Amino acid sequence: MDIGFLKTSIVGFVQTHQAYAPFVLGLMTFAESLAFVSLLLPTMTIMIAVGFVIAAADIPFWQVWAGAACGAFLGNWVSFAIGQRYKKAVYETWPLSRNPKLIMRGEDFFQRFGPWAVFLGRFFGPIRAVIALIAGIFLMPVVLFQAANVASASVWAFIILAPGAGLAQYWLW
Template identity: 85%
Template sequence: MDIELWKNSVLEFVQAHQAYAPFVLALMTFGESLAFVSLLLPTMTILIAVGFVLAAADIPFWQAWAGAVVGAFLGNWVSYAIGKRYKKAAYGVWPLSRNPKLIVRGEDFFQRFGPWAVFLGRFFGPIRAVIALIAGIFLMPGVLFQAANLASASVWAFVILAPGAGLAEYLLW
């Protein structure tokens, strides 16, 4: 298949459905931030590439960013709630039950950095999948968790979308 044809097809599709861009990004970042699911959906590379497509399709950056923030925030919030409700029994659910080293790394990270672990953990691949869950298990106060969650979701969404959105006009179009 011709790359130019593929690129134009994707752009036309995104432009025709640009009103859904924030919603689609929210779903993607929700999955990327939700315990269990994020281990199965490696969407980071896709999210970075999405920044290029959004810029090429003339979708306002702030709309895409807001959708990504909402999804990331809600994904961590649900993970936190699961950890708070089910405690360490959540570790027995697949795929975490097959990754005990990930659990140990996440617990060590949380013990070392405390509330900052929620903020920092979002930027470290596999730890992102469990840090909110562990915060809930260790009964981190809800207000403190949500403050770190919102701050990290806001910065993380910018970091994953901005490079593509900012460089798209110089590199591709």
């Protein structure tokens, strides 16, 4: 199987099922933003590659961006709610129980940057997995959390999808 055939097959599949693209990206970014799941799934690399595929399949960028941003927003919201509800007891839950240094780094990051930690944390791989959870544990005001959550999800989704979508017309396709 050559790379040209593989590329044509993937783009053809995505074009045929493009109505599902925003939903699929939303699920991927939801998982990437959910406290426990994001430690297990390395979806960042996949998301960057998806930018190329959506451009090649002629799917409107704003649709997939909206799906990705919504998924990221909801994943952080659920993580925040879990932190509010279960407090530090979640630290004893796998896979967090196997990453005490990550928890310490997340708490230090949150203490250092306060509300900005939610916005900034989305852009730093390991911290992204715990920062919304920690914000909930430390009882960050919901309105402040959601403002940072919406803003960071929107910017983050754009940053991970736009390079592939923008470069696809010049590269490989």
